[in-house]
Amino acid sequence: MHVDGTEKKWVILSFMMAFAMMGILAAYAINKNIHPPSNVETIDSTTLHLSEEFNEDNLGIEKENDGSYRVTMVAARYGFFPHDLKVPVGQPIKFRIASADVLHGVHTANTNMNTMVVPGYISEVNTTFPKVGRFPMYCNEYCGLGHDYMWSRLNVVSMEDFEKSLKEAD
Amino acid sequence: MHAQVEASTLNMSTSESSKSTYTESVSGLCLANLWIAFITFALAAFMGLYQVAERSGLFPKIEFIELYYRSVSSHGVIMGFVLTTFFIMGFGYWISHTTLKIPLWGGKSLGWLGFLISLGGTAAAAVMLFMGEASVMYTFYPPLKANPIFYFGATFLVVGSWVWCLQMVMTMNAWKKLNVGAAVPLAMYAMTANAILWFITSLGVASEVLFQLIPWSMGWIDKIDVGLARTLFSWTLHAIVYFWLIPAYIAFYTLVPKAANGKLFSDEFSRISILMLLVFSVPIGMHHLYVDPFQDAGWKFVHMIGTFMVAIPTLITGFTVIASMEVAGRLRGGKGLFGWITALNWSNPMVLSGGLSLLMLTVGGWGGMVNASYSMDVAVHNTQWITGHFHLIFAGTTVIMYMSTAYYMWPSMTGRPLFSTKLALLQLWTWFIGMLVLTLPWHILGLLGQPRRIGVAPYSEEFTAAWGPYEFLMFVGGVILFFSAVIFVVNLLFSHFTAKAAIMPVMEYAEPMHPVLNIPKLLNGFGFWTAVIVVYMIASYGYPILQFFLMETNGTFPWSI
Ligand code: HEM
Ligand SMILES: [Cu+2]
Ligand SMILES: [Cu+2]
Numbered sequence: 001m002h003v004d005g006t007e008k009k010w011v012i013l014s015f016m017m018a019f020a021m022m023g024i025l026a027a028y029a030i031n032k033n034i035h036p037p038s039n040v041e042t043i044d045s046t047t048l049h050l051s052e053e054f055n056e057d058n059l060g061i062e063k064e065n066d067g068s069y070r071v072t073m074v075a076a077r078y079g080f081f082p083h084d085l086k087v088p089v090g091q092p093i094k095f096r097i098a099s100a101d102v103l104h105g106v107h108t109a110n111t112n113m114n115t116m117v118v119p120g121y122i123s124e125v126n127t128t129f130p131k132v133g134r135f136p137m138y139c140n141e142y143c144g145l146g147h148d149y150m151w152s153r154l155n156v157v158s159m160e161d162f163e164k165s166l167k168e169a170d
Numbered sequence: 171m172h173a174q175v176e177a178s179t180l181n182m183s184t185s186e187s188s189k190s191t192y193t194e195s196v197s198g199l200c201l202a203n204l205w206i207a208f209i210t211f212a213l214a215a216f217m218g219l220y221q222v223a224e225r226s227g228l229f230p231k232i233e234f235i236e237l238y239y240r241s242v243s244s245h246g247v248i249m250g251f252v253l254t255t256f257f258i259m260g261f262g263y264w265i266s267h268t269t270l271k272i273p274l275w276g277g278k279s280l281g282w283l284g285f286l287i288s289l290g291g292t293a294a295a296a297v298m299l300f301m302g303e304a305s306v307m308y309t310f311y312p313p314l315k316a317n318p319i320f321y322f323g324a325t326f327l328v329v330g331s332w333v334w335c336l337q338m339v340m341t342m343n344a345w346k347k348l349n350v351g352a353a354v355p356l357a358m359y360a361m362t363a364n365a366i367l368w369f370i371t372s373l374g375v376a377s378e379v380l381f382q383l384i385p386w387s388m389g390w391i392d393k394i395d396v397g398l399a400r401t402l403f404s405w406t407l408h409a410i411v412y413f414w415l416i417p418a419y420i421a422f423y424t425l426v427p428k429a430a431n432g433k434l435f436s437d438e439f440s441r442i443s444i445l446m447l448l449v450f451s452v453p454i455g456m457h458h459l460y461v462d463p464f465q466d467a468g469w470k471f472v473h474m475i476g477t478f479m480v481a482i483p484t485l486i487t488g489f490t491v492i493a494s495m496e497v498a499g500r501l502r503g504g505k506g507l508f509g510w511i512t513a514l515n516w517s518n519p520m521v522l523s524g525g526l527s528l529l530m531l532t533v534g535g536w537g538g539m540v541n542a543s544y545s546m547d548v549a550v551h552n553t554q555w556i557t558g559h560f561h562l563i564f565a566g567t568t569v570i571m572y573m574s575t576a577y578y579m580w581p582s583m584t585g586r587p588l589f590s591t592k593l594a595l596l597q598l599w600t601w602f603i604g605m606l607v608l609t610l611p612w613h614i615l616g617l618l619g620q621p622r623r624i625g626v627a628p629y630s631e632e633f634t635a636a637w638g639p640y641e642f643l644m645f646v647g648g649v650i651l652f653f654s655a656v657i658f659v660v661n662l663l664f665s666h667f668t669a670k671a672a673i674m675p676v677m678e679y680a681e682p683m684h685p686v687l688n689i690p691k692l693l694n695g696f697g698f699w700t701a702v703i704v705v706y707m708i709a710s711y712g713y714p715i716l717q718f719f720l721m722e723t724n725g726t727f728p729w730s731i
Contacts, residue, residue: 002684007436007489014485018478025474025544034545036460038467040717044724102313102729103396105461105552109619109633114461114548119313119396119726121463136629140552140621142307144314144731145235148624 037115039124048074048100061087068092075117076100078146080137086155088162089132095125105141108154116141129156196267196274197583199281203260204576206289207253208659214248215655217241222608222648224625226641236302238625239731244299246308249565251327252292254414257572258368259285259334261417262361264579266341268677269355272348275340284333291326294319305731307623309407310383312399315728318387321379328372338365339696346695353689356437357424357679360444364416366696367409367448370703374405374455386728393725397464398718404455405711412451412480414564416444418571422491422524425578427680429520432498435490437682441693443490446483449702450476453710460547469714474544476710481542484535491528495521497683519594523574526602527567534563537613552623555616558609566605570598573658580665581675589664593657600654608647611640 028034048054054074060082061071069091074081076099087093097106097117104117115123138151157165223229224238263281266274274281297319298304304320342354342362354362382394382402423440427433434440454476459465499510516522537559540546550556577594581587588594618636620627627634692698 002436002438004436004493007439007493010489011439011482011486014482017485018482021481021539021543022475022478026471028545029471035467036470036544036548037463038465038470039463040466040721041463042721042723045726046724102726103311107552107619107621112548114551116459116462118400118463120724121397123463134630134632136619136633138621138629141311142239142314142623144729145239145305148235148626149628151629153630 037123037125039122041122041124042120043098043122045099045101045119048098053096054098056081061085061093064094068094071095073097073106074100075104075106075139077102077144078139078150080106080139080150080152083152084155085137085152086157086162086165087129088159089129089156091159092126092128095123095127097123097125102143103141104139104143104150106137107140108135108137111135113137114140129154132156132158196263196278199278199285200260200264200267200579201583202282202285203256203263206292207256207260207572208576208662210248210256210292211253212655212659214245214253215652217245217248219648219652221245222645226645227626227638228642228645233626235625236305239305239307240299240302242623243305243307244296247295247299247324250308250410251324253569253572255288255327255331257576258364258413258417259288259331261420261572261575261579262334262338262365264583264677265357265361265420266338268582269358269679270341270345272341272345275337275344280333281337284330284337286330287333288327288330291323291328291330293323295323295327298323309403311403312383312386312394312396313726313729314731315387318384321383321387325376325379325384328376332369332372335365335369338362351688353437353686354694355679356434356440356682357420359441359694360416360420360423363444363448363696364413364420366700367416367451368413370700370707371406371409371413371452374402375407378402393727395718395723396726397462397723398715400459400462401456401465401711401714401718404458405452406455407458408455408477409451411560411564412447414568416447417575418527418568419444419447419487421520421571421575421578422487422527423494424679425520425575426491426524427494427498428678429518429578430495430498430514430524432494432501432680433683434680435493435497435683437684437686438689438693439486439490443483443486445693445699446486447480448696449699449706450480450483452703453706454480456710456714457542457547460544461551465714469710471544472710474542477542481535481539484531488528488531491524494680495524517591517595519577519591519598520574522595523570523598526598527570530562530566530570530602530605534559534567538563550616552621553616554612554620554622557622558612558616561612562605562609566602566609570601570605573601574598576658576662579677580662581671582677584666585670585674586665586668587671587675589661589668593661597654597657597661600650601658604647604650604654606647607650608644611643611647615640615644 049056053072059072059074061069064070071093073095075097099117099119102119106117107114111129113125113127115125117123133156135154136151137154139147220241224232298317304316306314306316310316339362342358378399382399385391386394423434454473456465456470456473457477460470495514496510499513502513504510504513514521540550541559577588615637620637
């Protein structure tokens with residue numbers, strides 16, 4: 001077997017580049033706890049309305065005992081419910097999302113909130129929105145002929161505005 | 171050594187005596203496969219043109235959502251499964267014929283049988299697609315349900331290609347028995363690796379279709395587990411892209427250096443790259459599930475590691491190809507650091523496509539690093555960035571090599587010179603330029619938040635306003651590409667009517683710079699590597715698949731589109 005010197009160096013360099021990429025990603029995963037959304041939890045998508053968590057009355061944002069927020073959401077052809085979602089800026093939020101019918105995806109453009117919503121399973125995304133603003137939250141997996149029209153709004157507001165809107169709602 | 175020389179002279183004389191009949195009938199099988207690939211390609215290119223026009227928003231009169239999804243599903247299935255599979259089968263048969271110079275194992279008739287099975291399946295699936303009975307995208311993710319005939323058709327397309335896989339492996343083995351100890355010619359070695367790769371990787375989608383989609387769409391079972399279906403599909407979805415890519419690498423290693431009047435820099439390292447692709451590309455498909463629930467982050471991390479391993483053979487390939495081209499350029503009198511580049515004969519279609527393809531691979535590979543990143547993928551997942559990425563790597567890098575390979579093979583298959591080399595050069599340039607004009611704006615649109623697989627964008631104005639100029643560029647790119655696709659097919663078609671060449675043109679492959687005198691067994695066979703893949707597959711997909719049988723899951727009923 002013939003091995004050229006330069007080629008050998010390049011092969012070693014290739015391995016080093018691949019290992020460097022893996023190392024960087026591993027470092028972020030371990031130190032900053034950055035992982036893709038990977039919840040393993042089942043649910044019966046045909047009876048969401050009968051489940052306690054995803055019952056129509058219980059959808060929306062709620063404050064947890066530890067001060068963080070939890071958003072419960074349903075994706076169904078062709079919309080996300082609740083349709084207009086207001087969340088506080090800079091606060092840790094846990095989204096829990098279930099599909100009532102087919103495969104969907106939720107992407108809030110220009111943020112890192114992006115997950116598939118798979119019938120039979122509950123998706124979970126943990127995120128914090130750093131900027132105030134209105135973001136479209138759209139379905140990013142083909143789910144049928146109305147797919148293009150499946151979107152809703154996410155409104156990231158300051159803490160005061162958020163508390164005010166809660167009071168108004170009461 | 172002696173035995174080897176004798177055996178090959180023997181083959182020469184037998185093939186000499188029966189040359190006319192034997193050569194022509196195998197080329198018939200190859201041409202049949204290739205023409206199915208290219209006719210359907212032209213049709214799908216037209217659909218591509220319609221799609222960019224529809225998406226551009228410039229022609230409100232043609233915006234029909236139902237038609238758009240019918241078109242994208244057909245375009246995706248044809249480009250992804252039909253063009254590729256038939257092209258690779260045709261190329262594979264021709265490589266086996268021209269490098270081994272022994273009859274195909276099982277005979278030509280078995281090859282025709284496989285061809286007809288694949289063709290029948292394709293026709294059935296196509297009818298369903300065109301009728302709008304299977305507008306479920308080329309990924310056909312449940313619980314959207316297509317007409318069962320579509321699933322049956324897809325199955326037959328794959329089953330027909332398994333016949334080809336078997337013939338590649340068995341013909342190589344037959345040659346090895348006749349040429350004990352000799353190195354299998356590189357092109358054939360790599361194509362056989364590709365056959366094995368395809369067989370192993372197609373088992374994922376085959377089990378999804380056979381055990382889930384067909385019984386469920388026929389109504390024999392009520393519900394299927396979508397998580398399991400997606401996991402099985404991911405098994406196929408990554409390595410299938412290497413099934414598409416390896417033929418382009420074969421052209422890089424064996425045809426580009428030859429066309430450049432040079433030699434292959436390293437035969438052994440080419441084999442090592444191919445083997446690394448074979449071993450590393452199958453057990454990493456879960457990077458397509460990064461943002462899916464139902465699989466734990468730990469498994470995704472494991473697959474991410476494997477995904478970066480598979481970048482290594484591509485980096486080695488890049489080196490081998492550039493080094494081979496440099497050798498050729500210097501042989502042609504190129505001097506200095508870059509003089510060898512200008513000394514190359516860029517007016518040769520194969521050399522030109524090699525250079526353009528490498529450029530696209532460099533840009534596209536960089537984008538691939540982003541997609542493959544465990545933590546960065548969420549920024550681009552299912553945005554138009556992805557469509558941009560795979561058109562650049564697949565429709566660009568890979569398909570441009572299919573095109574130049576067709577130009578390269580055509581004379582030896584038909585016995586006639588190519589209709590026009592000038593037209594071929596124009597075609598390759600326009601494919602390259604069109605691809606950049608189409609895909610670079612798509613990458614930007616993805617970062618601006620445009621989702622893939624949409625025909626219209628009814629989102630808030632403030633958000634979509636920035637998209638306009640990029641959508642216009644996309645349309646321009648699509649027009650250039652369609653033009654290029656048409657002259658590609660026309661050139662090949664007209665080449666059947668040029669005057670017969672005086673001497674039968676032969677298909678030539680590059681010789682390695684250092685002749686392979688004794689080849690390690692591991693670099694000349696696949697038994698050991700197949701075993702490695704099986705073990706690696708069980709380690710990386712065993713539990714992720716098994717878990718669906720261990721936990722209590724709720725299946726899903728079928729839904730129409
Ligand atoms: C004439 C050249 C081409 C044009 C104008 C074109 C354009 C398009 C467009 C507009 C889409 C729809 C994207 C979406 O809605 O997200 C698409 C999808 C697709 N294209 Fe092409 N394309 C071309 C050539 C190719 C080639 C050569 C291949 C591969 C060999 C290819 C493979 C695909 C696949 C697999 C899809 C399906 C994507 C999906 O389902 O999300 N295309 N193409
Ligand atoms: Cu959707
Ligand atoms: Cu992949």
